[in-house]
Structure formats: C-alpha cells, structure tokens
Amino acid sequence: MANTPHGGVLKDLLARDAPIRDQLLKESDTLQDISLTERQLCDLELILNGGFSPLEGFMNEKDYNGVVDDLRLADGSLFSIPITLDVSAEEVKTLDIAPGKRYTLRDFRDDSPLAIITIDDVYKPNKDVEAKKVFRGDPEHPAVRYLYNTAKEYYLGGKVQAINRLNHYDYAGLRYTPAELRAEFNKLGWQKVVAFQTRNPMHRAHRELTVRAARSRQANVLIHPVVGLTKPGDIDHYTRVRVYKALLPRYPNGMALLSLLPLAMRMAGDREAVWHAIIRKNYGASHFIVGRDHAGPGKNSQGVDFYGPYDAQVLVEKYRDELGIEVVPFQMMTYLPDKDEYAPKDEVPEGVKTLDISGTELRRRLKLGLAIPEWFSYPEVVKVLRESHPPRAQQGFTLFLTGYHNSGKDSIARALQVTLNQQSGRTVSLLLGETVRSELSSELGFSREDRHKNIQRIAFVASELTRSGAAVIASPIAPLEESRQVARETVEKAGGNFILVHVATPLEYAEKTDRKGVYARARAGEIKGFTGVDDVYEAPTNADIVVDAETTDVRTIVHQIVLLLESQGYFGN
Template sequence: MSDVIPAGTAHGGQLLDLYAQGEALVAAKEQAKTNLSWDLSKRQMCDIELLLNGAFSPLNGFMNEADYNAVLDSMCLADGTLWPMPITLDVSASFAQQLSPGQTITLRDAEGVVIANMTVSDCWRPDKAREAQAVFGSEKDCHPGVHYLQAEAGEYYVGGSLVGVTPPLYYDFKQYRDSPRSLRKKFAEWGWSKAIALQTRNPMHRAHVIMTKRLMAENNANFVIHTAVGMTKPGDLDHYCRVRCYEKVLKRYPQGSAQLSLLPLGMRMAGPREALWQAIIRQNYGFTHFIVGHDHAGPGLNDEGCAFYEPEASQQLVQSYQAELGIKILSAPFLLYAQGREEFCEEGQLLPGEEGLYISGAELREILKRGDPVPDWFAFPEIVEELQHTMPPRAKQGFTVFFTGLSGSGKSTLANGLMVRLRERGGRHVTLLDGDVVRKNLSSELSFSKEHRELNIQRIGYVASEITKNGGVAICAPIAPYIAGRRSVRNLIEGVGTFIEIHVATPIEVCEGRDRKGLYAMARAGKVKGFTGIDDPYQEPENPEMRIDTSQYEMAEAIDIVVARLEEIGVI
C-alpha cells in the first residue's frame, strides 16, 4: 500500500507530527505556565491544528519573514519547496512589541487551554496591500479574504517553530475528524489503493454525484467527501447542516465505495492559489487524486458583478504544477441539465438549440429564502428537506436591520418607529440596539477612539447575530462610520439570517441644524475631538439594501417606507 498511498509528505519528506510526548510534554506544560500567552483566533486555531498534525507539511510552524516573502513572490518557500499560501500568526502591535527572537510564547484557545508553545524566530509588519494583490489578485474589500486581511488580521506577523501540547477538542462528528495519519490508516483498513478527494463547502446535489461517480469509474478509485469545516465564506451554511446532507448523499454511492472526512481548514477563498494549496494538503492526507472544480475556492462576484477569477483559472494553475505534485489532479467537468433528455452533460455536449440548466449555490440559497420549490432535476429530496429545515424562508428567519448614518440623521427615531411597527405585527421578538443605549449598557468603558468605536460596533454585531440566530429581530442604530466594521457585522449575521443595511443619508447640514445634543457645536468649537462628519470621516455604504434621507419625509412616512422595503425584501 505505501507505494500507492505514500507515507511521506507532498514534497517527499516525512509527515510531521509536532505534538510533544512523554517528558517533553510535561516540560512543555510547565513552560507554558510562565510564558507570555497569545489567544488564538478562529482562523489561527484552524491553521495551528493543521500545522501540528502534519497536514501543512513541510511547515513546522508559522512562517518566518523569508518564507513569507518567497511565497508571495514565487509560491515557494525560501528553500524552493512548492507552497502557495502564507501561513502566518498575526498579532497586535502591543503584543509584537513584547517579543524577541528565541523567546518561547504559549498559544491558547479561546477558553485558555494551552494548544502549543512557539519559539519565536522573527516578527515583522507586513505590507498587506502587497499580500492581498499576490494572494488574492485584488485589494477590494468586497473579497472576503482581503477583508479579513485588512480589517481583522493583526498588524504584525510572528514566525517560529511549534511544539504541540493539547490537540483541539471537538464534541461534534468525532467519527469523521481525521488527521493525515488516521485517514491514511483508514485507507489501509478499507483496502483502498486509490482515493479521490472532493473539497467542498456546500451541500452536494445530483450533478455532483454524477460527476464524482464518473471520475471514480474512470480512475478505478474510491471517493471521500473531504469537506472544509473550519472557516469558509461568510454566509455559508454551517457545517452541521452540510455534514447531515453528506451523510444522506453517501447512500447514493455503492456501499463501501465512498466515505466522509472533515478538514478543519481556514479557507482564504483565494481561487487558483488556494486550489494548489488544497491539493498539497490532500496529498499530505494520503489521497492519490484531487478534484479541482470551476472557480475552485472562488469568493463569488465582486462589487461590479463579475467573478474575481476566470472560471477555469484554478484548474489551469494546478494542472500546470502536475509534474511537481505527487497527487493526480482531476478537473471537474461543468455539468448542465439537458431538460429534454433528462440528463446531465457538459456544455459542449448540448445539442443545437438545446438549453442547459444550472443553479449556483447562491441561487439555491435565494430559492430557499424565498420559500420557492427546488427543482427535482437539481437536488435529491432528502437534501432539500434538510436544507429547508436549516434555512427556512426569510419571513420565518431572524433578521437584523442595521441603520447607519451621521449623528442627527434620524437613525434612532427610525429605529424606534420600526420597532413599534414590528411589535404591532407580532410573530417575532424585536430588540432595539440603539447606539447611545448600547454605549451605556454594553460599552461604557470604551472611549471614542477609532479602535474602540470599531470594538463597539463588533459588540453590537455579536449581540445582533445571537438575536438573529434565534429567530428574533435586531434593530441597530449606531453611527458605524467605517465600511470595514459594517462589513464584519454583515459577515457575522449573514451566516445565521438576513442582514439589511439602511443608510440614513440625511445631509450633514440638516444633521448639524438639528443638533439636539449640542455635539456638532462642541465639535466645531474644538471641545469634542474625532467627531464623525467634522474631524473624522464617515464612509458611506457602497451597496446598502436601502438609502433614505429623513429631511425629505415626515418621520411617519419615512417609517412606512422602511417597512415597505422590508416587505419587498421578504423578511416580513
């Protein structure tokens, strides 16, 4: 078996296992008690797990600056080893200032459990615009990877080697959570000599099953749904629903020919580079074949309505490295449904005048949110039932209405009026998170610095997401002056319900004329610093669900217009 399912890594070396054992583990735990500590983010938790279990072999820790620069420039580490994705530990400036080369720091999860110790090699401040262009081919904030890089990642990067202390603990789907070593062992136990991996972050439908069965037959291989269950694209279905769907779809394959395994991958949505990176990861897991799809790991459409990457760019890039990889790349055919023949075929196989039907993941989510029937030709009934259970129509989901605008624009009055109208209708619990009220009850210790204003918005977003997730309505009315902060809240909420951004676009002259609190007058007099619209910018929303200027309407009429827009969107 080892000549087919290799024992080494994607680059011919030994599969790494960076966890301490025996006396070394005892020493690492003792050392962690006195080390400077860093609490890992969700994406860092994904990365460190795959670093420690060998999935990111040959990396033995977070990249140093030399490897980082080489990856950006050439998709190789400094020693020339193929590796297309920077794997970095991003930290705050205040934490970075405490570090020095050779120092050992402890990395902990959100609950304070020691995950690993790290010996620092170097620390640097990256050029994030350069990284965005190199990795994502874009600096647009509407790309989720760029947004994370610019708005959420720390200001400095730390490189260094790792010693694992405690593996991350999971309570869900433990039977499917495999390390590279455990999955290779399963391949041997199942008697598999060839294994095809499918990377997916969406449910599988009829075309997926047909495509994978064809590839299994063509390559005389077995098949694994190797789904990403770490961080995926904001707004994606949660992995709990997806795994339940995969368990059902496996019954559509011959018994014993297909399996399910979970990959705790923090996706970057980096298109071609990510496809190559994922192929290397799958080789480390022992797969012999890897399916690369159309627009593989693409983030969807940009702010101009176009795809970030060409449809076959990922397939072309990964195929160009086939000679350097020890895993066979399979380009997934793009299948369309020929309704007259009641079968799936590739575009080039359509008959003259024949239309090929296709539904994208985004289109499917819209169908479900509208409560429309999903076509039988597209999806299996048991999968549709599962999706409808998890994603009911908008009118039955929780949602957040997020008013944003200058002080005095009318946000709070609109928000209060909308709250009353929705409570009159009944059917859902409605919570108002007004900016001033939140400041008093949730963020009283925060200043009005940019950092603290953004933190205040994230707190509002977190509370709103919990309300939305549990089927309620959250109405938020902060100033929220920065695009990045509002986008982070949107990303948080769209994974659990509907997010409706309303720009209260009342001109500043009107807002200043109202000045009920006297804040504009104090700002003009220099008594208040960093006041939005005077000496600190307000970044207008680019594509809100609605804009309204309250100077153009009586307030009761303005509230009617907002309610009508919510009815049009379908949330009420």
C-alpha cells in the first residue's frame, strides 16, 4: 500500500518467528515479573502490534524528555504523547531494577506472559513539567489527576520483545492489528481510507459526515473507535460497539469497515490529535477526520474548556508534511426538516429551519424513556442504547443513609425496605451497618483506615446490586466524607444511581434514647473510637435529602424519601 507507516517501517513485533517467541516464552519463566495495569496493557498492545510505530518499547529518559519538551523522540521523529512504564520505588528496590536487566511483562488479569523488556534506564520524571507541557497543567484534567494520583514514582525505559498477543474475549473478529488491517485494505482494493475516531455512540449526523468526507475524496471509511480507556463517565465500549455494528449496514454497500482500537486515551486535545493521526497512519489510513475540540476532556477548574475548539486542527496542520496523512476537518452537521437531509452548519443559508439534539438532551430522553426521532438516530441504534440505558423507572439505585449510632437510620432503612418492596417492582436489598460489620467486615476495627475499608466493601456490594437493577438500602454510620464520596463514585462508575440521605438526628437525642447503653459504655471508656464520643463525625454537605428522627416520625421520613425518588423518575406511572 502507498500509505507508509510513521517512520517508514511498521514495527510489528508480533511478526517475529515462532521459534524465537518459543525461546522467549521459556526465558520468561526464569525472569522476575512486572505486572501491567490496564493502561499499561493498552500501551503495550499498540507497541507490540506496531500501532505506536516507530516505538519498539517504553520510552527511555531521552525519548521521554524529547516528547514532553518538543514532541520529538531522541532520533528526531515526531511523537506527541509520552509512552511510559511507571513502577513504584518499592518495586525498583524489590526487583532490583537496573539497566541491562530483563523482566517479564505480564497481564494482571490472568498472569499470562506478554513480552520481555530489556531495561535501558530507570528514571524519576518531573511530573510537574509533564503535567504542564503535555496536558496544560490544570488539576482537573483527568490525565493530570492520573499522573499525580495513580502513576508511580519511577519510569522504566527499554525495548520489548513479544511473546504473546493480549487475550480479548470480546469482539475478537473486529480487533485488527495494523498489519492485518493493511492486508484487508489491500484485499478490498482500498487505496484511500478516511479514518473516523470516536469514543461515543454514532448517530445519523456522524454517518452523513463520514459519507461526505469519503465521497469528496473518492475514499472508503474506517470506523476506528477507541475501546481501551476513554474519559471517565463515557458509555461502555460494549454498548458502543453494538451501536457501530447496527449502524454499519446504513452505509452504501462496501464503503465502510469497522475495526476496534485498544487505545488508552489521555484526553490531551491538540497533542492527542497528532498522536491519533500517527496511529491511524500506522493502521493504513490515508485521511483522518479531526473534530472540533478533538479529545478534549471538557471544562477545567475555572469552568473554561481545556482546549480551544480548533487547537487540534491547528497543531495537526502544523505537522502535516511529517505526518503524511491528510487531515479532514470535522463538519458540524445539522438536520434540515424541510428537505429531510443533513448539511454542514456553515453551508446552511440564514433563516433555513434546522433541528439538533445535544448529547445532554439525548441522555435526558434515554433516562426518561422519551421519544428519540428517526431524523436524529436510526431505530436500530436507539434500540441498542435503550437496552443498555433503560429509563429511570427501570434503573437500580442505592439509598445510602448516614448518621450517628441510634440516629434512627436503621429503623428508616427497614421501613424503606418494606415500602419499596410494596411499590417499586425492583429487588430490594438491605445492608444494615451492624449486619455488614458481622458478615463482611468482622476482622476490621474502627480505625480511620478500617472504617474506610468497611465503606468500600459496602459500596462494592451496592454497586453490583445496583448495576443489576436492584434498589439497595445501606445504613452504615459512615462518618468520613472521603469514604462517602468513594461510595458514590463506586456506585456511579458501575452505572448506578446514588442518593445520599443524611439522618441528621442530633447526637444528644441519639444518646438520650439509647436504651442499649452503648453511648454510656463509650463515655465510660469501655468502647474506644466511638463516633460522636471520642471519634469524629464529618456531617455531609452534599446530601440529597436531610431528615431528623427527633422531629419527624419514621413513617413521614420514609414518605419524604419516596417522594424524592418519585420526583426523580425512579417509579413508573
């Protein structure tokens, strides 16, 4: 094919002879292991299959510094995102990691050996410089948060030798390597290929813009969605791939092909656009659609977009000659109801009626079960989205009650269980604080760390039940704001809904009505670390509802909570 890889040669490390890989497999059993995280696995896969050509391993310090400072590898090649293997100081010491030594890189999920790395160097990056130059430094940027909160202290540089391909049990037939995709293009006789990057579902407007882009350049379309790590909160890739497969027959016969990209996005805006162009060039594309605010993560800590709307297009254009791939500007499409067709917004005459549905509005309609018109999306696409995102009345949720011991939260929780069983039609699960302590966390004490771990366990169980459509009622004391926030994030990350109920019954009343005498024992020093006596309770400031069992009876409180659930659409008509 005429579309040469970045750097001139596809670094397909998987193409080496089987006997050599067999020797490496035997050697891997004699070496110490480095277990790779999910992001590192995504990076390694694209190193091994040539998607990151000309890289043949994780960046050493010279390559890393060159990319961070000037978008250049040490040999001068254009590359815009640092590809690094981070390890902790403890791992460096325990594994005695040093230049020249070899280690087996293993998949954390099944411990399978994937490659052997020969260490070039072990270096401590300047994360402040990386955050500022690569991601513009704002603390709200997801890659900056990852850099400071997740990435370890040291980076390892070195070339890798492939042992095995990564195991994927989903959509195996759609996971082409660059070499395989190039061979497929050659088989089909495709000389010009327009690649379309996406991490979202596709609708009719996306189909129209890709068809226009292909026809204007006498090319075919490669739908190349990211199925590695994307922006937190994005729709899961299983749903998205079902959408892409449903959409594919809507293209003119033979125009489009779907292939999945196992990329861990950094949401790095203009730098990411250059990176994406390099990757698509390696996969054999001749053209690449760069969108408005391409790979932007939204708004920063000042409420302003991280990147300008056309920053990505400007930077890719700057390096156009080196990239060797033609950039196709993403056209914003709008629907013309009088003609029943889509057109680029900037080509619509003033005064002509247009219709649009924003992503926010689409999510609202899905959530509430409202109609989604066929002019916006095809029925087969909407069907997939509704299957994965049922309306609120069919979604699970977690009611998380927090308050002092004997605040009335357990009585409220039990009454809620009965009420929801009566009217919701969902499975209802009750996780009382004392029950969880005895069944799930019997070995834990009441230190800050153990309290946090206990709430994490509750959140995990709640998230799994909520994901399956159940109503979960949890009523731990949960005195720490950090733990409650983690619980919310855990449930919401699993696709569930989280409602925080602060049972704000005063401590004095809870203690006065304590017939079991637990507070008295704590005051006497018989119980240590007791919330409200010799341990802190951090009252929530972000509760969805606040109730008080001193001034309001349980029946009324339950009614208030049910009214809140009804107002948010959790019960059908």
